[in-house]
Amino acid sequence: MERLNVICLGSLGCGKTSIITHMRDKRFGASKATMGVDYAMFQVGNVGVRCWDASGDPKFRRVTSVFVKDVDAVLYVYDVTSEDSLTEAEEWFYELKESHPTKIHVFVGNKCDLTDRYTTVPKILKEYPETMYFRVSAKSLSALTSLFRAVVNVAPPRREERRTQCCIIL
Ligand SMILES: Nc1nc2c(ncn2[C@@H]2O[C@H](COP(=O)(O)OP(=O)(O)OP(=O)(O)O)[C@@H](O)[C@H]2O)c(=O)[nH]1
Numbered sequence: 022m023e024r025l026n027v028i029c030l031g032s033l034g035c036g037k038t039s040i041i042t043h044m045r046d047k048r049f050g051a052s053k054a055t056m057g058v059d060y061a062m063f064q065v066g067n068v069g070v071r072c073w074d075a076s077g078d079p080k081f082r083r084v085t086s087v088f089v090k091d092v093d094a095v096l097y098v099y100d101v102t103s104e105d106s107l108t109e110a111e112e113w114f115y116e117l118k119e120s121h122p123t124k125i126h127v128f129v130g131n132k133c134d135l136t137d138r139y140t141t142v143p144k145i146l147k148e149y150p151e152t153m154y155f156r157v158s159a160k161s162l163s164a165l166t167s168l169f170r171a172v173v174n175v176a177p178p179r180r181e182e183r184r185t186q187c188c189i190i191l
């Protein structure tokens with residue numbers, strides 16, 4: 022089966038875990054603050070997506086950076102009702118975009134159900150107009166499915182066999 026590794030980054034409470042668990046469990050429910058980096062697996066078409074779920078707590082920033090190295094796509098999630106969360110997502114983007122040019126970088130404005138106002142568009146879209154940008158609500162499975170389908174379509178999926186090419190035996 023084809024595999025794709027993705028990581029969701031973004032500020033505390035912007036909705037990363039809600040997005041990922043809705044994709045996995047097909048329901049929007051309560052979530053606790055993530056400690057460190059968690060993950061979930063789910064299927065998008067015929068691709069198995071392994072989605073790393075990073076805590077938004079800055080104290081886990083260094084450990085999160087380690088996980089970024091091995092993913093195919095980075096989702097920079099922010100809360101559309103919070104300017105601070107947009108700033109934080111943009112900081113992540115500036116830190117990673119140039120150093121990981123072969124990865125897919127996707128900007129995701131979450132919690133669209135909370136506002137029908139035209140909230141700030143990420144300024145990185147002016148500098149990097151080719152960047153994929155989605156506005157979603159973690160409550161809407163169809164919006165999430167469209168997001169992940171688009172990511173799967175542009176990212177060259179890894180084959181399962183590649184995981185056996187390198188191993189460390191302790
Ligand atoms: N209205 C609304 N609430 C949301 C949405 N997404 C998440 N939430 C709520 O926002 C709160 C935080 O969601 P989480 O998914 O735990 O956020 P997180 O980004 O994983 O947070 P950390 O793990 O602490 O970094 C929860 O109360 C969710 O129910 C959304 O799209 N709409």
Ligand SMILES: [Mg+2]
Nearest residue numbers: 037038054055
């Ligand atoms: Mg979380």
